[in-house]
Amino acid sequence: EDKVVQSPLSLVVHEGDTVTLNCSYEVTNFRSLLWYKQEKKAPTFLFMLTSSGIEKKSGRLSSILDKKELSSILNITATQTGDSAIYLCAPFGNEKLTFGTGTRLTIIP
Amino acid sequence: DTGVSQDPRHKITKRGQNVTFRCDPISEHNRLYWYRQTLGQGPEFLTYFQNEAQLEKSRLLSDRFSAERPKGSFSTLEIQRTEQGDSAMYLCASSLGGQGASYGYTFGSGTRLTVV
Numbered sequence: 045e046d047k048v049v050q051s052p053l054s055l056v057v058h059e060g061d062t063v064t065l066n067c068s069y070e071v072t073n074f075r076s077l078l079w080y081k082q083e084k085k086a087p088t089f090l091f092m093l094t095s096s097g098i099e100k101k102s103g104r105l106s107s108i109l110d111k112k113e114l115s116s117i118l119n120i121t122a123t124q125t126g127d128s129a130i131y132l133c134a135p136f137g138n139e140k141l142t143f144g145t146g147t148r149l150t151i152i153p
Numbered sequence: 154d155t156g157v158s159q160d161p162r163h164k165i166t167k168r169g170q171n172v173t174f175r176c177d178p179i180s181e182h183n184r185l186y187w188y189r190q191t192l193g194q195g196p197e198f199l200t201y202f203q204n205e206a207q208l209e210k211s212r213l214l215s216d217r218f219s220a221e222r223p224k225g226s227f228s229t230l231e232i233q234r235t236e237q238g239d240s241a242m243y244l245c246a247s248s249l250g251g252q253g254a255s256y257g258y259t260f261g262s263g264t265r266l267t268v269v
Contacts, residue, residue: 048195078258086244086260087196132195136255139209140186141246143195 046071048144050133056150057123065118065147067133077109077116078141080132087132090118125151157261159245165267166235173231174264178247184255185228187220188244189213190263196244202228203250235268242266 047070057063069077076094080087091100093109093116100107104127107118120127128151134141158177166172178185184203188196199218200210204225214220217235222228232239242265248258 075255080260086262089259134195136258139250139255140198140201141196141255141258142198143188145193145195 046135046137046142048133048135048142050131050144050147052147053145054148054150056152058152059123059125061123061151062119062121063123063149065120065131065133065149066115067117067144068113068115069133069135069142069144070114071135071137071142074111074135074137076136078134078136079107079116079118080134082130082132082146083128090131120149123149123151125153127151157245157247157259159243159261159264161264162262163265163267165269168237168268169234171231171233172235172266173229174243174245174266175227175229176245176247176261177227178245179257179259180226182247182249182257182259183225184248184250185222186246186248187228187230188246190242190244191240199230232266235266237268240266240268 049068051066078092079090091107096111104121109116130146132146134143160175186201187199190196202222217233220230242263244263245261248255
């Protein structure tokens with residue numbers, strides 16, 4: 045059965061701190077890994093990673109995939125209160141996304 | 154609006170009633186997915202369509218759940234004889250997919266179901 049584990053489950057930091065969120069997966073027929081941000085509604089897309097070792101960057105967020113270790117990390121630098129959300133990792137395999145439980149990130153002003 | 158639309162946004166129903174949700178995907182997307190999300194959990198896969206064909210159903214999807222995508226465009230998810238355990242957010246997503254790949258995987262805002 046496909047499995048996704050995210051850590052930590054919850055993280056509370058002060059504004060301006062840098063955070064690293066972790067995702068490990070076991071998915072058959074793996075093709076790519078997606079990161080989403082979820083506030084009160086539907087998940088919104090952040091990154092799609094297909095190749096190992098190539099960092100994707102968007103502003104203060106960056107992410108990288110390690111296919112050998114079956115893992116990915118999401119980094120957020122200079123955090124802001126608007127970064128408070130649940131961050132979901134979802135590998136794509138067997139024609140669908142499988143989600144972890146997410147990391148709940150809280151930024152204290 | 155070119156995003157994924159779901160209707161209704163909220164539904165409160167009495168236990169034992171039937172409910173139906175609708176999802177309108179991004180028009181050029183051939184794949185449509187249904188997920189269920191409960192508090193503190195990530196979305197759980199329920200089923201997906203490629204065009205009008207339902208290609209996979211999760212073991213989570215009991216006989217009370219049925220989904221259709223009659224013309225390969227919008228989809229409906231029906232829950233019969235609702236139970237309190239069906240209370241959740243039901244998310245729809247669409248993508249352009251085929252041969253093991255999927256692009257532009259986009260979620261709708263979800264339908265929040267409360268069974269009382």
